[in-house]
Amino acid sequence: MIKIVLFEDNKNLRESLELYLSATDEIWVSGAFADAREAVSAVKKLKPDIVLMDIQMPRVDGLTASRQIKADYPNAQICIVKIG
Numbered sequence: 001m002i003k004i005v006l007f008e009d010n011k012n013l014r015e016s017l018e019l020y021l022s023a024t025d026e027i028w029v030s031g032a033f034a035d036a037r038e039a040v041s042a043v044k045k046l047k048p049d050i051v052l053m054d055i056q057m058p059r060v061d062g063l064t065a066s067r068q069i070k071a072d073y074p075n076a077q078i079c080i081v082k083i084g
Contacts, residue, residue: 002026002049003028003046003048004027004030004049004052005042005046006018006029006031007033007034007039007051007052007054007057007062008032008034008054008083009035009056009058010083011034013083014032014033014034015032017052030046035060036053036057036059036060036061036062036064037060037065039065040068044073049077050077050078051066051069051077051078052081053065053066053078054082055080055082063080066080
């Protein structure tokens with residue numbers, strides 16, 4: 001099973017992605033967050049296989065959060081997306 005944590009500030013999109021990704025037995029969304037400020041602590045706690053990160057986030061953008069994650073967890077697999 002692939003464990004995913006996703007970061008998306010748009011509530012409707014975040015919930016839709018979570019439902020879509022969870023529709024298969026091969027993927028488990030272990031966390032879905034609206035704020036990338038929580039990214040490093042969420043990755044530390046949840047230990048996902050993949051981080052799905054929106055590039056445009058309030059307060060801390062997805063690129064900055066991804067750099068922080070990679071600095072602490074060099075083996076982290078991060079997929080950065082821009083929707084809209």
